Amino acid sequence: MSFWQAVSSAKSVASVELAATAVNPLAGEPSNTQQLIEQLWPIAVYFVLLMVLLAIMLGLSYALGPKTRRRHTHTPYESGIVAADAPKSRFTNHFFLYAIFFVIFDLETIFLFAWVIAFDDVGIAGFIEASIFIGILLVALIYVWRIGALQLKHKHLPAREQLRISAAQANAGAHNNDHQQPRNQQPQTNKAGH
Known part of the structure; x- marks a missing residue:
């Protein structure tokens, strides 16, 4: 063998x-x-x-x-530039809406893929249910579009601009209160007669 x-x-x-x-x-x-x-x-x-x-x-x-730990080992690294001071302006969270809308519509797209895979098995009842689901998605998308949430422009002024305007209004209000007196009152004088 x-x-x-x-x-x-x-x-x-x-x-x-x-x-x-x-x-x-x-x-x-x-x-x-x-x-x-x-x-x-x-x-x-x-x-x-x-x-x-x-x-x-x-x-x-x-x-x-x-291998060694230094003073700046655990500090945040950003472009190699040392921060001069703390940031004074606030950033808007406008892009937060885009993240939420993406998650919502992305999850619903996953449900639609599952429906497409089982299209032959679910029959006309599954088609009607999926049509209602797509209709609700379209209504939600139209609502989001109508309220202006999909526009990439700020609805509010930046924080620095808001502070400048409120300070100007406060100064103007204090200045107007000093010089405006009711018509029926005499200017207040010092009790000592001055």
Whole structure:
């Protein structure tokens, strides 16, 4: 018996043993455990590779990173420019609306993808439900558009401009209160007669 014949006979014996353990003797089909392993092994490989990649990145970061702690180690880094003083103007949160609208409409798009995949199974009832869902989305989009939330312009003045205007109004009000007196009253004089 040659080497290759021995290898092929060993392969056939191993394949028969593997088939005998994987086949349910009553049904003649692969067992549920074997089917589950065949379906889940890509996910297990993915998580193993993910953990290996994570360990590599953390190890490289630790090995190549700075070893000493200095005064500015934990301070925020921004373009390498040292901040001269604290920021005095406030930033608007106008882009917060865009983030919220994106999340809302993006999640609803995911529901629509699920509906498209099951389009043949859900029939006319599913089509009517999806049409109502799309109609509600369109009404919400029209409402958001009508209130002006999709416009990229500020509805309020910047904080610095608001402070300047309020200070000017306060100064003008104080100045007007000093010089304006009711018509029926005489100017107040000092009780000492001056």
